[in-house]
Amino acid sequence: MTVPVTASALSVSTPALAALLPLAVAIPLTGAVLAPLLARWTNKAALGGCLVTMACSLAVLILAAPRVFGGRILVHYLGGWRPSGGTVLGIAFAADPFGLLIALVVAGVGLLLLLYTLSELGGLGARECGGFACLFQLLLSALIGAALTGDLFDLFVWFQVAALSSYGLTGFFLERPIALEAAFKILVLTTMAGFTVFLGAGLLYAHTGALNLGQLHVRLAAPAGVLDAVALGLLIAGFATKAALLPFHGWLADAHTAAPGPVSALFSGLMVILGLIGISRLALQVFPGSGLPVLGALMVLGLATAVCGAALALAQDDFKRVLAYDTVSQMGVITVGFATGNAAGVTGAVYHLVNHALFKALLFLCAGAVVHRTGQTSLRALGGLAKRFPAVTVAFTVGAASIAGIPPFNGYVSLSLIHEGLTSSHQDVPYAVMLLAQLLTVAALGRAAWLAFYRPAEHAEDLDAPLQPHESLRTGMAAGLIGLGGCCVAFGVFPQQILRMLMEPAAGGLLEAARYSAAQLRVGAAGGSVVPAHVSFEYANWVEILVTVVTLLVAAAGVRWYLRLRRDPQPISGLRALHTGSANDYAAYAVVGLLALVAAFTGGMPGG
Known part of the structure; x- marks a missing residue:
């Protein structure tokens, strides 16, 4: 089943929709240029301008969504330089379901992060706020451009734009x-x-x-x-x-x-x-x-990354470094899904890619809120935050449960599909390694949640800065946490609809490479079409539920054992x-x- 095309989308022709694609990048780029100028007016005008430009970019992408997720690939050649005789002469913007899904995630999550930023960092000076808003929006525009580009060199250009902005933000x-x-x-x-x-x-x-x-x-x-x-x-x-x-x-x-x-x-x-x-x-x-063993190489890279990243996350005391190394691990998990090369695994990888944007952004916002209010980054110096910051605690718990693959949160769906991609192709050793990575991940995040939020405060070390007696979340911060947490729940509660409308078309676009190629090489902006991947997902899969329960129990016992150790086990200390x-x-x-x-x-x- 495909996404229904609305009357508003039908009123715009396919070539016209394709011609709008560059606007999704040009609008935030323009906003990045204007941000330092707006900051001279007021220190919050720059971030407010970012919200407007990102909302406009998101609106352009949403306008194209019904047509693209309905199976159409929109292609626009800049400057009107269309292919001739199978040879491409110009730079193409190509919105296939996979690319448009990523662009929508970047614009949507970026908008929530800007809302959060407006509350947390809106008190910066005019110059600092303008520069921050410029770099933030420049990075978002680069990511949208990378998702929509159909040209390898153009992908390199967006790579460099993202890199330049990341230097300044870091x-x-x-x-x-x-x-x-x-x-x-x-x-x-x-x-x-x-x-x-x-x-x-x-x-x-x-x-x-x-x-x-x-x-x-x-x-x-x-x-x-x-x-x-x-x-x-x-x-x-x-x-x-x-x-x-x-x-x-x-x-x-x-x-x-x-x-x-x-x-x-x-x-x-x-x-x-x-x-x-x-x-x-x-x-x-x-x-x-x-004929090159690209999927085999990616499988090895993904498995090594998933296990080592999770092991390193378990060993960290710095709150944000735990989440950072878990990001390394999750990138490995997604890579394994792509490396399966089959419908279930690739669909799970796309699903987990979107899920990761949601739950990892949520977790880092929670960690940032804790660091901002306590002045502490060490887990040993924290404790008892569940009573002082209940909303942040709930949000962090939702994010951690999502990564752990606990139903009904979103990670359960995507991890189950990746596991199905491995078991259906009889890749038993990679499947076992993935279960080990999941066990270490649950242990790492469970340890962080216990030390920071649920451990009694009297067991924590002395804090350099006193904790606020009660939590006070500003509107933008609350909107960011609620929006991301709500998506983590929604993408887990309604998997069939999400799969049918978004993930299966995106995976089908990746797996049907010939169709993607034909869409880019045909003359005109009409583009081609894709066939959605078809996967079956059963929520009440007793194998996955059993794996989840056993993983939670073993991880809980492992965390209790790990907290009693005076030094890291040899494999982790070696890493x-x-x-x-x-x-x-x-x-x-x-x-x-x-x-x-x-x-x-x-x-x-x-x-x-």
Whole structure:
């Protein structure tokens, strides 16, 4: 069943809807330019202007949604440079269901984060507020552009725009030495990643004469050569850095910890999506017929990331670093879903990608609220917050339960589908590894929730700043928490409707690479169509329910045991020892990962 096309959408022609797509990016870009000017009028005008521009961008995307989720791919070539004879001459904006879904999530969640920011950071000076609003909106526009672009080089451009804004947001509070250090690390690693993406795109262009994703799909349909394998390794390594997959993840924990709460939510919930956009399109829409072992390599990367990220999260004392390393783990979980290459796994990955934007943004807003009010980041120094901050406690519990895969929250649906993608293709070892990652994740977040919120306050260390006796949430902050928490519940309570209307068309667009390619290469803006993926989801799946119950029980026992330890177990301490905090070490790990990917792809070539 497809999404019904409303009368308002029918009144706009398909070419006209396609021509509106660049506005979804141009409007927030314009808002970013105007933000410093508006801030000269009043310190809150800049953030208020951001709300207006992001709402307008969201409205443009919503206008296109019925047509796109109804199965139509909207394609618009900038400057009217349409394909000729199967050769693309211009830059394409292509709204397939997957790309439009990501753009909608970015715009919607970004709007909620801006509402929260207006309440928490609206008291900044005019200059600071203007600069912050500019960078925040610049990053959101880059993510929307990356979701809608149909061109590999254009994807690199949005990669760089996102990187530039992330440097400024990470080091925004310059008086904090940790902020400057974190900004330097993200600068080093994402600069390396940007170079590898640029070099990989250049190699593909030199060999195929194409940069458009649809045209690349056609040119790479034959068995790939060495140059293609090297290019793929470079591209995957670059996008894996942005997605924080092992061993390219070294920048993430410091950047997320140093930034203010809304920025951490933006980074963890939305910015990392850019890397997964590139990886999923390359693996499923550009290289599926190349004969290269791209899905196998992604499976290994995803499993290692899921387990190691969750183990590192369990070992952290800093509140925000727990959530940061859990983001690393969740990126691995999503990558595993894409790597299955089947309808259930890919649909689960898309679902979990959206879920992660919701529950991780929610958790970081909660952590930011705690840090903002207590002045503490150490879990050992917290405790008893459930009585003082009941709304934040409820919101954090909802987010943690969502990640844990507890019904009726949204994580239960997406994790079940990813597990089904593994079991239906008889990948028993990856399935077992995923269960281990889920166990560690539940333990890490359960430990954080216990220490910060539910542990009696008398067991906490002395706080540097006194706690407020009662919670006081401003309107924008409450709206952010309620909106994100409500979505976590809604996406878990109504899975059949969400799957049918959003996730199945998005997964179908990824799996039907030939249709996506044909839509981009045909003359005109009418575009093509996609066939939704069809998956079956049973809420009362006794296997998944049993897995969830056992995971919760074992994780609870594991947390109790872990809290009594005086030192980390050897595997976790070994992982922590590798994270030295040195940008040089993290850059070296990234280079090793790049070489390993190139070796895997060249060694796995047909006849290689």
